[in-house]
Amino acid sequence: MSSDQTPAIPDTDAELAWLAHPVAAIDHDSRAAARARQQQLTKPPGSLGRLETLAVDFAGWQGTPLPTLEHCLLRVFAADHGIVAEGVSAFPQAVTVEMIRNFAAGGAAISVLARRHGLDLRVVNLGTATALPAALREHPAIQDYQLAPGSGNISTTRAMDRGLLAAAMAAGAAQVAAGPEAQLFIGGEMGIGNTATSAALLCALLQWPVAAVVGRGSGVDDAGLGRKRDAVQRALELHLPHCHTPLDILGRLGGLEIAALAGAYLAAAQRGIPSLVDGFICSTAALLASRCNPGVSDWLLFSHCSAEACHRDLLLALQARPLLDLELRLGEGSGAALVLPLLRDACALHAEMATFAAAGVSGAEAGA
Amino acid sequence: MSSDQTPAIPDTDAELAWLAHPVAAIDHDSRAAARARQQQLTKPPGSLGRLETLAVDFAGWQGTPLPTLEHCLLRVFAADHGIVAEGVSAFPQAVTVEMIRNFAAGGAAISVLARRHGLDLRVVNLGTATALPAALREHPAIQDYQLAPGSGNISTTRAMDRGLLAAAMAAGAAQVAAGPEAQLFIGGEMGIGNTATSAALLCALLQWPVAAVVGRGSGVDDAGLGRKRDAVQRALELHLPHCHTPLDILGRLGGLEIAALAGAYLAAAQRGIPSLVDGFICSTAALLASRCNPGVSDWLLFSHCSAEACHRDLLLALQARPLLDLELRLGEGSGAALVLPLLRDACALHAEMATFAAAGVSGAEAGA
Numbered sequence: 001m002s003s004d005q006t007p008a009i010p011d012t013d014a015e016l017a018w019l020a021h022p023v024a025a026i027d028h029d030s031r032a033a034a035r036a037r038q039q040q041l042t043k044p045p046g047s048l049g050r051l052e053t054l055a056v057d058f059a060g061w062q063g064t065p066l067p068t069l070e071h072c073l074l075r076v077f078a079a080d081h082g083i084v085a086e087g088v089s090a091f092p093q094a095v096t097v098e099m100i101r102n103f104a105a106g107g108a109a110i111s112v113l114a115r116r117h118g119l120d121l122r123v124v125n126l127g128t129a130t131a132l133p134a135a136l137r138e139h140p141a142i143q144d145y146q147l148a149p150g151s152g153n154i155s156t157t158r159a160m161d162r163g164l165l166a167a168a169m170a171a172g173a174a175q176v177a178a179g180p181e182a183q184l185f186i187g188g189e190m191g192i193g194n195t196a197t198s199a200a201l202l203c204a205l206l207q208w209p210v211a212a213v214v215g216r217g218s219g220v221d222d223a224g225l226g227r228k229r230d231a232v233q234r235a236l237e238l239h240l241p242h243c244h245t246p247l248d249i250l251g252r253l254g255g256l257e258i259a260a261l262a263g264a265y266l267a268a269a270q271r272g273i274p275s276l277v278d279g280f281i282c283s284t285a286a287l288l289a290s291r292c293n294p295g296v297s298d299w300l301l302f303s304h305c306s307a308e309a310c311h312r313d314l315l316l317a318l319q320a321r322p323l324l325d326l327e328l329r330l331g332e333g334s335g336a337a338l339v340l341p342l343l344r345d346a347c348a349l350h351a352e353m354a355t356f357a358a359a360g361v362s363g364a365e366a367g368a
Numbered sequence: 369m370s371s372d373q374t375p376a377i378p379d380t381d382a383e384l385a386w387l388a389h390p391v392a393a394i395d396h397d398s399r400a401a402a403r404a405r406q407q408q409l410t411k412p413p414g415s416l417g418r419l420e421t422l423a424v425d426f427a428g429w430q431g432t433p434l435p436t437l438e439h440c441l442l443r444v445f446a447a448d449h450g451i452v453a454e455g456v457s458a459f460p461q462a463v464t465v466e467m468i469r470n471f472a473a474g475g476a477a478i479s480v481l482a483r484r485h486g487l488d489l490r491v492v493n494l495g496t497a498t499a500l501p502a503a504l505r506e507h508p509a510i511q512d513y514q515l516a517p518g519s520g521n522i523s524t525t526r527a528m529d530r531g532l533l534a535a536a537m538a539a540g541a542a543q544v545a546a547g548p549e550a551q552l553f554i555g556g557e558m559g560i561g562n563t564a565t566s567a568a569l570l571c572a573l574l575q576w577p578v579a580a581v582v583g584r585g586s587g588v589d590d591a592g593l594g595r596k597r598d599a600v601q602r603a604l605e606l607h608l609p610h611c612h613t614p615l616d617i618l619g620r621l622g623g624l625e626i627a628a629l630a631g632a633y634l635a636a637a638q639r640g641i642p643s644l645v646d647g648f649i650c651s652t653a654a655l656l657a658s659r660c661n662p663g664v665s666d667w668l669l670f671s672h673c674s675a676e677a678c679h680r681d682l683l684l685a686l687q688a689r690p691l692l693d694l695e696l697r698l699g700e701g702s703g704a705a706l707v708l709p710l711l712r713d714a715c716a717l718h719a720e721m722a723t724f725a726a727a728g729v730s731g732a733e734a735g736a
Contacts, residue, residue: 044586091730105727107721108410115720219413328415329415352475354475354476361463362459
């Protein structure tokens with residue numbers, strides 16, 4: 001985000017060179033036309049508040065004064081985290097695979113929301129500690145990369161090597177770089193231990209203190225919170241001396257699904273698809289994507305402020321204004337999916353409301 | 369709201385005696401059952417934040433552990449305000465009727481949202497300065513009471529006499545007291561000048577200073593804001609010595625549509641229908657309803673914090689936690705309609721998510 005940052009992509013990382021490719025251009029003419037239209041709709045100017053801004057944003061992203069929001073991609077990236085061995089989570093590691101099954105079976109929160117809002121949901125498994133059983137590997141709603149049996153335990157080793165990092169980011173990018181044109185990308189995540197991983201990433205990226213950043217995640221108790229802080233602290237002491245770029249940080253301290261999310265946000269921005277960012281983990285991935293390529297931030301929309309410790313501060317650091325603040329802390333992309341009706345309403349109001357002239361409604365009085 | 373308030377309903381007001389009738393009882397067994405179910409759904413306990421609370425609230429209101437939210441009433445109450453003669457609004461008074469036409473024709477913001485969310489929208493005209501033309505009086509989406517040509521100019525006279533107050537509140541009550549059982553009532557309002565009226569009501573009800581309460585409404589300029597403050601100040605000086613009860617305040621300083629809204633919130637609570645309160649004007653009506661009958665507050669849900677001056681403080685005074693904060697200031701019920709998908713998602717997640725047992729997902733580890 002800062003202009004004086006170390007160049008993000010070393011020349012030697014040919015597999016990662018795509019990260020620095022320019023993002024798509026915003027259509028400022030369409031933004032201006034949409035802004036002018038908002039002034040003509042039968043309401044006091046500005047009275048739809050942030051919904052007006054959203055309609056203008058989508059006009060600029062879609063390159064039309066009358067944006068629509070029908071085709072939305074929803075990808076839930078899953079992976080396991082070696083740091084779970086340090087006792088940092090309230091839930092056993094097996095839950096990652098169990099929840100992948102639940103996503104596919106339609107019983108998870110994001111499954112319910114995807115059905116309700118017509119979202120094309122697919123689960124992308126980057127790597128679980130135990131490989132998925134055949135029934136899941138072959139499930140049409142699951143794409144199984146299984147790049148590794150999870151990331152390394154960052155308190156004792158690096159999360160992933162450069163090749164694995166490149167593969168995970170490419171897997172994320174592949175979700176938005178192929179198939180029919182989407183009007184919105186929503187990323188979600190599932191990975192027992194990934195709030196610990198995200199906390200380590202944020203401490204490294206923002207130079208924030210461990211105590212302020214490490215939170216309870218899915219609900220770890222006081223003893224677990226102490227172990228989580230210790231493990232993150234040890235990880236930082238081990239890896240920070242070797243971190244010179246955002247990619248160093250992501251490779252040493254990150255998770256496979258976080259790398260995939262960052263890759264997806266980057267590729268979406270390059271392809272001209274805005275991303276609706278979910279909660280704490282996804283915001284961390286968004287920060288990484290923006291550090292790798294600052295243009296990405298023009299293509300991000302932040303859905304909600306979660307209840308996880310320091311997410312509010314992270315959003316401030318991202319200069320992001322979330323749309324909801326409902327004490328959510330589930331992940332899966334659930335907060336983003338909940339915001340989608342607001343975005344669609346914003347586009348529909350923009351397109352379907354009558355103008356003052358068409359409805360025969362008087363405008364504001366001069367000097368009133 | 370306070371327990372030491374002056375009795376709200378004098379014995380002599382037979383037509384208003386219904387206001388004090390008890391509200392329906394909350395079903396605490398259904399609330400407890402819904403709360404228990406939330407603990408069994410495949411997510412960390414509490415991780416759906418306020419959506420969990422909403423599902424539990426609707427369980428208590430509907431008397432079932434598995435609430436649904438299909439049939440929602442939406443009534444937009446319209447009226448004119450004599451205080452407009454003091455130059456307090458950015459828009460001419462004719463806009464009230466013009467917008468009634470726009471609601472019925474489908475071009476207003478609330479028309480768009482009602483279509484999108486399957487809301488049964490009707491416009492209820494309490495009294496416009498110029499009576500509605502025949503084409504609108506007979507329109508199937510409009511119910512025309514035309515009790516008076518608007519309320520009196522409160523800076524020089526009382527808004528309405530006791531009979532007109534009773535008629536306006538009864539008209540509001542009639543909207544929820546007949547017809548098929550609704551699961552939610554949404555009230556909206558339209559009335560040029562009604563932020564001035566609401567400001568006067570709040571100053572009287574909460575002893576707040578005029579300068580803090582009077583805002584720009586639909587967008588009045590600095591000179592108009594000065595006139596608006598002066599007019600509200602004069603109204604308070606004229607009427608406050610004669611105000612001993614909330615109904616005195618409503619009758620002397622209120623508006624016909626605000627009285628109807630208060631009546632609707634009251635009747636809905638008595639009939640066991642929760643109300644989703646829209647913005648600044650509707651919150652003022654909700655405060656009045658609660659002052660007339662404190663039980664009403666158990667049946668109110670507040671949709672959003674608007675951009676109008678002091679709405680945030682009003683919500684605090686109501687001990688209300690709005691669900692959205694998007695700088696809306698349109699009225700019409702638009703903020704409430706925008707919240708509806710969140711409420712429906714809350715009920716759907718509650719009903720459709722798999723339990724840990726059914727999905728074979730491990731729960732939190734003891735001592736983790």
